[in-house]
Amino acid sequence: MLHTESHNALVIRAARVIDPALQRDEIADVIVVDGRYAERASAAAHVLEGQGLIVCPGLMDIHVHLREPGFEHKETIESGTAAAAAGGFTFVACMPNTKPPLDNPKTVALVLEKARQADRCTVAPIAAITRGRRGVDLTHFAALREAGAVAFSDDGDGVQDTAVMRAAFQQATRTESTVIQHCQDNQLAGKGVLHGGLVAAKLKLRGIDPAAEETMLERDLALCRETRARYHVAHVSTARAVDLIRKAKAEGLPVTAEVCTHHLALTDEACAGADPNTKMNPPLRPRADVEACRRGLVDGTIDCIVTDHAPHSPAEKAVGFAAAPFGVIGLETALGVAAGALIQPGLTGWPTLIARFTVGPASVLHLPLPHIATGQPANLTLINPAAPWTVDPLLFESRSRNTPFAGWRLAGRPVCTLRGHRLTRPAW
Ligand SMILES: [Zn+2]
Structure with a gap:
């Protein structure tokens, strides 16, 4: 308790x-x-x-799956926000892949009401880009913003159809909204279950080609260049993706990015024992990708650290690596894992780490920067x-x-x- x-x-x-x-x-x-x-x-x-x-403004995590409504056996808004508070977070933004999904103002309002009742942590809902997250018809961004949505994403899936994604960018421009993409071309990813590399080959499991992440990112950057919509890249995991974002920022595109704690701390070697608790999407990558993500985070190419907290019940995970669902929890280990990946090896210090957990995520969502000042809420x-x-x-x-x-x-x-x-x- x-x-x-x-x-x-x-x-x-x-x-x-x-x-x-x-x-x-x-x-x-x-x-x-x-x-x-x-x-x-x-x-x-x-x-x-x-x-x-150390005392600092409350930590913020803009990529969390609270699972309610619809998957309360995995997590509820109450248990997820309790986990957030225990982990040092005072703010989480939650993803819309619930049942029903957060594609309508009523469900967004329900999440906000449950969060208010739980009173553990501020919750900011991220609404779906498309109705039912099916990737076909856009949701109504203005109405969802009105209901309290802070950004838009079909996370769990990338928006596959380029015309739909372009229309989403256009609607984001009109409503001054941010779209968050889970970059994954489903055809390239196929039925892969972990990074397509030596570990996958050894385990005789189907791999996910890193190009699945990179090609969708490149496509989206072209659409962003055309529409100038605010574009946020979820869970960056490859060295090439970090590089593409670095160049897009240098070009002046309104692009931001996040990296997960597990992608900073683990390589695909962690999957060698075929533990389903090392299976997530995007998958764990080889050492060079992990190092590129760490460098990108320290130099500011990547704006913030997230957990992609993705709860699944023990029974759901206990079906072997290939069949288990993607995702790991992270709210209660994020701070220690991030410190272990970045501070202990001497890559950066506490001020930068804390910035990537506070002002970084706040600026991605265009929220006021949290700070300690007389009269402000503590x-x-x-x-x-x-x-x-x-x-x-x-x-x-x-x-x-x-x-x-x-x-x-x-x-x-x-x-x-x-x-x-x-x-x-x-x-x-
Ligand atoms: Zn995702």
Whole structure:
């Protein structure tokens, strides 16, 4: 169970304050009164000693599958947002591949209402690009925006039909919306179940050609050049895709991109044991791709880190690698896994890592940049950058257990997450 306390006044004393929006990195006190940042608190305020800890704006993850409505045996909005809060997140954007899908204002409103009731984490729905996510008829972007959708994606599938995708770009331009593409040409991907490389060959399993990701990305960049619509590339996983995005940005196209924690930390070698908890889409890639994703994230080609938290029940995953559904959970391991992939090897420091979890995702969605300033609502994460901990999926808030990181020793642990009055500490 989550440990949640309520406070009217809280002082976090002498922590390292990292606030990327204000380019601030210094030891200071952070004071919260009545859910907002304040200059001073009464002597009765609850005090948290922050020595050795980092305090930063609450982490944001713009690629999460909350599974409700329709797949409540995998996750609910309540359990998914509890997992988010435990993992240090105060904001998640959720994908529309629910049942029914988020292709109409009523279902978008339902998700927002359930999230409000759960009161764990801010939830921003991403609505479908096409009705039923079938890739044929566009949804009504303006009406969905009105209902609270923050962007549009058929995630789980890429939009295959080029004419449909061009019309989506045109509607995005008219409504100043962002389209998020799961880049995958289904014909090239075929029935592949992991990266088409040496590991797939050894396991005698059908591979996914990396060109499936890259050709759709190239097509979309051409459409973006024509329409100038805001285009966000979901879960970039190949070196060539990173390179294409770097060039598109240099050209001035309105392109942004994200990378998943697992694509930063694991290669396709992790699939060698045929564990279904290493099966996701896009698949884990060879070392050179992982290194390119890490470099792209550090140099800003990739704007943000996401989890692509994709819960599946143990029974659904326990059918062998080839038959198991794609996807792994990630909300409760994201911070430690990202720190292990980027900070421990010396590729970057905490300020950049935190920027890719806060101002990066906020700017992709054109939201106000989160920052710590007197009078602003207090959404923050307190991090212990050094304390090692062991991943025990049995202690997760998520309803599912499909993580590739079970048993991993991680450093970089969310100590607590504050959202207004509510302070949440992970149980693990
Ligand atoms: Zn996807």
